Amino acid sequence: MVMIKTHIPNIISALRIALCIPMFFAEAMSPLFVGCYLLAGISDMLDGFLARKLGVTSEFGARLDSVADFVFVITAFAKLFPLLNFPIWIWLIIIMIAVMKITSSIVSKLRSGKVVFLHTKANKIAGFVLFIGMLFAKTSCFQYVVIGIIVIAMYAAVDEMVRVARNIFQ
DSSP: OHHHHHHHHHHHHHHHHHHHHHHHHSOTTSHHHHHHHHHHHHHHHHHHHHHHHHTOOOHHHHHHHHHHHHHHHHHHHHHHGGGOOOOHHHHHHHHHHHHHHHHHHHHHHHHHSSOOOOOOHHHHHHHHHHHHHGGGTTSTTHHHHHHHHHHHHHHHHHHHHHHHHHHHTO
16 A cells, blocks of 8 residues: 555646646647646646655656646647737747746856756646646637736746845845
């Protein structure tokens, strides 16, 4: 029983990768796509929580979670990108947020020798809002949802940059 307990979070992370296969081949926003998308997103929230709760965190589990996150994000982006018909100003803000996140990662790499992704409340909220917001991709209100996501993601990116900068100057 203890042996199974230690693997539950990793099995959930691996399940997220497996869910990306039917998600990739399904039509964007079809019931199959949305079902896999929701299950993969829930698994992302559940695996780390369970690893901490069960006391079975590991370097392997953290790396598997990161790989599963990467596969999920790339799959979702590849399928949803054709639906993202935004004006140029929204794309510019999205690029600015990405540059801020990349800059924080580079600075953390230079400072500590490894890339550190801060799991702040702002980042978690931004990720959750982005995850839920994408379910509105085929609706008429999607552009307004995106503006809300951008505001929260911008706050999270600035917060992360400030935290990284504070680390440098301490």
